[in-house]
Amino acid sequence: MLITYKTEIKPTENQAWLIDRHIGASRWAYNLFLDINQQRYEMGYHYMNAYTFSKWFNNDYLEANPDDIWIKTLYSKSTKQAFIDADTAMKRFFKKQGRYPHFRSYKRGQGSYCFVKNSAKQIIQCERHRIKLPKLGWVRLKEKGYIPTDSEHFVIKQGRIKKHAGRYYMTCVVEQVNLMPCACDGEPIGIDLGLKEFAILSDGTLYHNKNKNGRVRQIRKRLRRLQRKLSRQYLALKARKQKEGNSATDLNLAKTQLRVQRVYQRLTNIQTDYQNKIIASVVRTKPQWVALEDLNVKDMMKNRHLSKAISYQGFYTFRAKLVAKCQQLGIPVHLTGRFEPTSKTCHNCGYKKVDLKLSDRIYQCPKCGYTEDRDINASLNIRDTENFELAY
Ligand SMILES: [Zn+2]
Numbered sequence: 001m002l003i004t005y006k007t008e009i010k011p012t013e014n015q016a017w018l019i020d021r022h023i024g025a026s027r028w029a030y031n032l033f034l035d036i037n038q039q040r041y042e043m044g045y046h047y048m049n050a051y052t053f054s055k056w057f058n059n060d061y062l063e064a065n066p067d068d069i070w071i072k073t074l075y076s077k078s079t080k081q082a083f084i085d086a087d088t089a090m091k092r093f094f095k096k097q098g099r100y101p102h103f104r105s106y107k108r109g110q111g112s113y114c115f116v117k118n119s120a121k122q123i124i125q126c127e128r129h130r131i132k133l134p135k136l137g138w139v140r141l142k143e144k145g146y147i148p149t150d151s152e153h154f155v156i157k158q159g160r161i162k163k164h165a166g167r168y169y170m171t172c173v174v175e176q177v178n179l180m181p182c183a184c185d186g187e188p189i190g191i192d193l194g195l196k197e198f199a200i201l202s203d204g205t206l207y208h209n210k211n212k213n214g215r216v217r218q219i220r221k222r223l224r225r226l227q228r229k230l231s232r233q234y235l236a237l238k239a240r241k242q243k244e245g246n247s248a249t250d251l252n253l254a255k256t257q258l259r260v261q262r263v264y265q266r267l268t269n270i271q272t273d274y275q276n277k278i279i280a281s282v283v284r285t286k287p288q289w290v291a292l293e294d295l296n297v298k299d300m301m302k303n304r305h306l307s308k309a310i311s312y313q314g315f316y317t318f319r320a321k322l323v324a325k326c327q328q329l330g331i332p333v334h335l336t337g338r339f340e341p342t343s344k345t346c347h348n349c350g351y352k353k354v355d356l357k358l359s360d361r362i363y364q365c366p367k368c369g370y371t372e373d374r375d376i377n378a379s380l381n382i383r384d385t386e387n388f389e390l391a392y
Pocket residue numbers: 346347348349350351365366367368369370
């Protein structure tokens with residue numbers, strides 16, 4: 001089973017410089033691949049795939065273009081991966097699964113430093129706080145102990161470093177081998193996701209909606225202002241370009257762009273961190289199973305009034321992450337049917353209260369007298385229903 005980890009790294013100045021060079025080179029290599037193949041196409045030559053291209057590049061191209069020999073000082077697998085990426089994008093286009101690939105640009109933050117595990121014997125060393133990467137040496141990790149270091153059960157296969165808003169992020173693919181059977185005998189957990197509160201667990205734990213938090217609102221407000229500023233600057237530049245030609249630039253626009261990216265990243269980080277914390281506390285007790293509603297996020301997004309709140313909540317990413325984590329630990333995940341009346345049903349006797357209003361915060365059963373918080377009653381029903389599908 002493959003698991004992907006993404007984490008921020010803390011390279012030294014020299015390492016950052018090296019990573020930047022690799023990122024630039026990978027962009028260059030990607031674009032060269034597209035460019036050469038396009039020229040070949042126009043001249044009626046056949047398409048070169050990544051493998052042929054790489055051979056041609058190392059033998060013929062570099063001999064004919066000695067100015068580009070600097071690329072040889074970099075980690076060759078990173079360049080090769082750029083060819084493979086371009087090849088994949090082209091093939092997707094040939095199969096009509098995508099449009100013609102764009103050239104990669106600095107402005108869009110594209111390009112990456114790639115590393116791979118070469119052979120069966122080679123190990124990419126990783127410790128709690130650092131990872132050893134080709135050409136870079138030991139690179140410090142910001143989140144200690146996040147990437148598994150137990151090499152008997154986890155093997156790092158490959159990864160990438162990307163730069164975003166002035167920071168460096170590494171994603172790496174880890175294969176889990178010799179799976180340990182999970183001794184999951186804890187109380188099962190039902191989760192009710194909502195807009196008012198983010199999540200309510202069947203054991204009564206309540207996770208507030210972070211978007212209503214003052215700090216987050218403040219940041220979101222700042223983001224909106226910056227985005228308005230950015231679009232003003234962009235329009236101004238466009239007008240100037242018409243007057244002065246394409247050479248007109250706006251340095252402040254680039255600054256605003258970076259600020260927008262930073263603020264946006266900040267929000268994403270807050271959300272990711274919160275969701276990870278919830279997931280960690282859900283799996284900590286090793287429940288027999290975890291159950292949640294199979295929300296149709298797409299349908300909900302169509303509703304204008306709900307869509308904003310829902311997209312902010314990131315229900316979808318939360319569910320995907322939770323399922324992945326449970327799968328990794330061997331905890332079954334039940335997805336209860338979308339039309340299951342989980343809030344209307346009494347958890348104690350199964351009576352269906354048809355006239356339940358949204359404003360009724362307490363569920364009171366007219367038949368057996370059972371009284372419980374509305375959301376806890378719902379999450380208990382989600383937990384115990386037999387009408388479910390397994391998530392994996
Ligand atoms: Zn009842």
